[in-house]
Structure formats: structure tokens, C-alpha cells
Amino acid sequence: MNxxxxxxxxxxxxxxxxxxxxxxxxxxxxxxxxxNADGSAYIQQGKNKILAAVYxxxxxxxxxxxxxxxxxxxxxxxxxxxxxQERKSPAPSRREIELSKVIREALExxxxxxxxxxxxxxxxxxxxxxxxxxxxxxxxxxxLALADAGIPMRDLVAACxxxxxxxxxxVDLMDAEDKKGTADVPVALMPNFNAITLxxxxxxLTMKEFEKAFxxxxxxxxxxxxxxxxxxxxxxxxxxxxxx
Amino acid sequence: MSSIIVRVKQKQISQLVSKGKRLDGRGxxxxxxxxxxxxxxxxxxxxxxxxxxKTEVMAGVKLEIGQPFSDTPNEGVLTVNAELVPLASPxxxxxxxxxxxxxxxxVVDRGIRxxxxxxxxxxxxxxxxxxxxxxxxxxxxxxxxxLIDASALAATAALLNTKMFNYxxxxxxxxxxxxxxxxxxxxxxxxxxFAKINNTLIVDPWLEEEQTMDARLTITVDDExxxxxxxxxxxxxxxxxQVLEAAKIAKEKAEExxxxxxx
Numbered sequence: 001m002n003x004x005x006x007x008x009x010x011x012x013x014x015x016x017x018x019x020x021x022x023x024x025x026x027x028x029x030x031x032x033x034x035x036n037a038d039g040s041a042y043i044q045q046g047k048n049k050i051l052a053a054v055y056x057x058x059x060x061x062x063x064x065x066x067x068x069x070x071x072x073x074x075x076x077x078x079x080x081x082x083x084x085q086e087r088k089s090p091a092p093s094r095r096e097i098e099l100s101k102v103i104r105e106a107l108e109x110x111x112x113x114x115x116x117x118x119x120x121x122x123x124x125x126x127x128x129x130x131x132x133x134x135x136x137x138x139x140x141x142x143x144l145a146l147a148d149a150g151i152p153m154r155d156l157v158a159a160c161x162x163x164x165x166x167x168x169x170x171v172d173l174m175d176a177e178d179k180k181g182t183a184d185v186p187v188a189l190m191p192n193f194n195a196i197t198l199x200x201x202x203x204x205l206t207m208k209e210f211e212k213a214f215x216x217x218x219x220x221x222x223x224x225x226x227x228x229x230x231x232x233x234x235x236x237x238x239x240x241x242x243x244x
Numbered sequence: 245m246s247s248i249i250v251r252v253k254q255k256q257i258s259q260l261v262s263k264g265k266r267l268d269g270r271g272x273x274x275x276x277x278x279x280x281x282x283x284x285x286x287x288x289x290x291x292x293x294x295x296x297x298k299t300e301v302m303a304g305v306k307l308e309i310g311q312p313f314s315d316t317p318n319e320g321v322l323t324v325n326a327e328l329v330p331l332a333s334p335x336x337x338x339x340x341x342x343x344x345x346x347x348x349x350x351v352v353d354r355g356i357r358x359x360x361x362x363x364x365x366x367x368x369x370x371x372x373x374x375x376x377x378x379x380x381x382x383x384x385x386x387x388x389x390x391l392i393d394a395s396a397l398a399a400t401a402a403l404l405n406t407k408m409f410n411y412x413x414x415x416x417x418x419x420x421x422x423x424x425x426x427x428x429x430x431x432x433x434x435x436x437x438f439a440k441i442n443n444t445l446i447v448d449p450w451l452e453e454e455q456t457m458d459a460r461l462t463i464t465v466d467d468e469x470x471x472x473x474x475x476x477x478x479x480x481x482x483x484x485x486q487v488l489e490a491a492k493i494a495k496e497k498a499e500e501x502x503x504x505x506x507x
Contacts, residue, residue, distance in 0.1 A: 094350065098350050102476070200352045204466070204471075204472050206469070206471075206493065207469070207492070210491060214488070
């Protein structure tokens with residue numbers, strides 16, 4: 001039925017979009033893109049287009065869910081129906097519910113949740129276009145949105161995936177590589193603490209391959225971290241002088 | 245919110261772990277006793293009941309004839325679902341599956357799917373039209389920690405116990421013939437879960453250790469010692485060194501468990 005699967009890595013060792021195995025896709029990040037949100041960020045990573053917004057700290061409803069010693073962090077990862085080839089039903093899928101949970105748990109260690117007892121902080125992530133590695137790009141953007149909202153944090157969280165396609169370990173998989181590849185290892189890192197806050201894996205890797213992919217993903221996180229800091233500086237370092 | 249008694253215990257557990265000990269006397273990388281009973285529900289095509297210490301999980305397998313996914317027209321379909329039934333713990337509420345039960349089902353699913361444990365290509369009846377759909381339903385009966393490992397064991401044990409009905413195709417219709425054949429299984433993925441307490445890794449956390457832990461890491465290993473699934477959980481973190489250490493221990497532990505179970 002399906003035609004011969006094209007090679008994901010060509011004879012020169014380059015990938016479908018001409019990248020080297022250790023090369024990230026072009027990334028564009030912008031902070032403070034939504035006027036209503038307390039903090040927001042937009043990321044384009046390859047064809048991924050993702051918006052993240054933060055509301056809070058604010059009063060929590062229903063009130064009995066509030067915690068006396070810390071804020072309640074809530075996270076919703078959601079894909080737009082038009083973000084993928086075949087229309088995705090807007091109702092939250094099991095995948096989205098799981099991802100909302102792991103993204104929340106990836107961001108929690110970076111925040112001083114105890115600073116805002118009896119409140120809630122909401123993170124909303126909307127994937128406008130998906131092209132593989134959306135959970136990582138979402139974490140990268142959501143961490144910046146939290147920073148933009150002025151939520152006290154220990155460090156930014158940067159995320160990046162690595163995986164195996166055609167027996168080669170590569171970083172930052174795009175959709176085609178994710179689907180036809182044989183393994184995917186998304187990782188989130190707080191670079192200043194060397195702390196891994198998200199780690200998932202599916203596929204089939206020997207211990208050696210895993211170690212290589214894991215280290216490649218960590219390297220990717222560090223590169224993305226630099227871009228995150230630049231994006232924050234782009235908004236907050238150029239303060240315009242206001243004429244009296 | 246944790247009660248005062250739980251907090252006192254948390255402190256005790258944490259202090260013990262830093263000395264290389266655990267409240268229930270186990271070593272840091274010791275599992276609780278594993279008991280497996282297969283074929284406990286006759287009406288299911290396959291079933292198993294697993295006891296991991298006091299944690300009790302049942303898994304049932306039902307087979308139905310259905311449509312394949314369009315991208316895999318020659319393969320059977322695997323569906324894993326988990327129910328945290330309210331009788332298992334005071335913290336489980338009735339209602340649609342919450343994020344915990346969805347995560348549990350998806351982590352177990354990933355282990356079976358990614359290790360290619362079931363020979364799904366042998367479950368095709370008519371390419372693109374009719375295939376066997378394998379429903380694995382995980383039923384948590386008593387929650388005393390480490391539901392992931394217990395559920396993964398129960399799922400694999402139930403699949404190993406599953407009988408497929410024989411059939412023939414007559415005028416495009418599937419006719420059931422007498423007799424059964426076993427569901428074709430090629431791998432036995434074993435999930436190994438770690439908890440990080442006081443910056444130390446322990447395996448197979450029981451309930452009170454789970455209430456104390458900063459973070460959780462599950463690593464599923466197949467028969468060849470390859471990693472086929474991973475999942476970090478909890479609101480803490482791991483260092484890269486801890487992750488690689490955990491991967492090494494997981495490989496050893498999975499082999500040990502598989503040997504014990506003759507898988």
C-alpha cells in the first residue's frame with residue numbers, strides 16, 4: 001500500500017530538511033505577545049507555532065481546591081483543530097491530558113510556589129501548528145510566559161528532544177522523523193541547576209544509544225536556553241525613554 | 245494535604261533513606277514480593293491479578309473484531325485503559341478517568357507498544373478492513389504505591405494468558421470456529437519505577453514513600469535489555485547522573501524480575 005519509505009538520512013548524513021544530526025531547527029521566540037495575559041510567549045520552532053499564556057497568581061475557584069501553603073499550578077496543553085493534517089477534535093484527548101500533566105510537572109520545580117498561598121496560576125498552551133516536538137517547544141514558551149508574568153523562579157526551563165531515525169541519533173525531531181523514526185526522548189532542563197524536570201521516552205534504544213540521545217537532548221536544551229534569555233532581553237532590556 | 249502522622253513518617257522515611265535503609269526493612273533497590281495469578285476471570289479472553297506487596301492490580305484482556313488504523317492497515321489494534329476504582333484508595337473518586345489514570349494507562353501502553361510485545365501483524369483478518377482489537381483494561385484494586393510497575397506486570401501477565409478464538413472467512417464474513425490459540429507475544433516488557441527521596445534513588449516505592457518522594461522515574465526495559473519507554477513524574481527533578489544510574493539499575497532489575505517469573 002504505502003510507497004517505499006524515503007530515507008530519513010541521505011548519503012551525506014543530512015536530514016530531510018538538510019540539517020545535520022546535531023542541528024536544531026530555526027527557532028524564533030517572542031515574549032509578551034498577548035495584552036490580556038499577565039505573561040505570554042510565542043515560539044516558532046521549524047513549523048511548530050505555539051502560544052503560551054500565564055494568568056495569575058489569582059483567586060482559585062472552586063475555593064476548596066486552594067492550598068494553605070502554596071499556589072496551585074494548573075496547565076492546559078491544547079492543540080488547535082487545524083494544527084495537524086487531519087482535523088483534530090477540539091475536545092481534550094488522552095494525549096493532551098497526559099501532556100498537560102507532564103508539562104506542569106516540568107515547570108513546577110522551577111517556581112517558588114510557596115510565595116503565593118491560597119492562589120492559582122494558570123498556564124494555557126495553544127498549539128497553532130504542530131510539526132513534532134510540540135511538548136518541548138511548549139515548555140520552552142511556557143517558562144518564558146511565567147517569567148514574563150513576573151512569577152519568581154529559580155531558573156528558566158528549556159526543553160528539547162532527541163531520537164533515533166535510520167539508526168542515527170538526531171536532535172530536535174520534526175514530525176516526519178518522529179513518526180518514522182524508532183525512538184524519541186524529550187527532555188526538559190533547568191540549566192543552572194543541571195536539573196532534569198521532564199524525561200520521557202518511547203521507542204527502542206540500547207543503553208549506549210540512550211546515553212547519546214540523552215546527552216544530545218541536554219545540549220539542545222542549553223542552546224535553547226541561550227535563545228530564551230535573548231528573547232527576554234529583547235523585551236526587557238530595551239526600555240524606551242519616555243518624554244516628559 | 246498530608247496529616248501530621250504522615251509528616252512525621254515522611255521525615256522518618258527520608259532520614260532512613262539517607263542511611264541506605266527503608267521503613268519496611270527493604271534495601272534501596274529491593275522489590276516487594278511479587279505474586280501473579282493468571283486466568284482469574286473466565287469471561288475475559290485473558291486476565292491476571294498481581295500483588296506487589298499490598299498493591300493489588302487486576303488486568304483483563306478482551307478481544308473484538310474492528311477496523312485497523314489507516315496508517316497500519318495490516319496490524320491489529322492495542323488499546324490500554326486504566327481505572328483507579330474508588331474501592332482501592334480513599335483518594336480515588338468515581339468519575340471519568342483523571343490525569344493520573346490516563347498517565348498510568350499511557351505509560352503501560354507505551355511499554356507494550358514500543359517493545360512490540362504483541363505481534364500485531366498476526367492479528368490482521370482482512371487488510372485495511374478487519375483486525376483484532378486488543379483491549380487491555382487495568383483495574384487497580386488496592387493502592388499501596390507503585391501502581392505503574394504492578395499494572396505493567398498485570399497487563400503483560402494477562403496478555404500471556406490471552407486466548408484468541410479460531411476463525412475462518414466465509415463470503416467475507418468472519419465465522420468463529422471451535423478451539424483457541426494463544427495471543428502471539430514476542431516480548432515481555434518490565435517497568436521499573438524509581439522514587440527520589442532525599443536525593444537518593446529507591447526502587448518500587450510503596451505508598452508512604454510515594455507521599456515523601458520529590459520525583460518519580462519509570463524505565464521500561466525489554467527482553468534484550470533495551471529501553472522502550474520512560475516517564476518522569478512528580479514535581480521534583482533528577483540530575484543527568486541519576487538518570488543514567490537509574491537506567492543501569494532498571495536493566496538489572498528487569499532481568500531479575502523476568503528470570504523470577506520465567507518470562
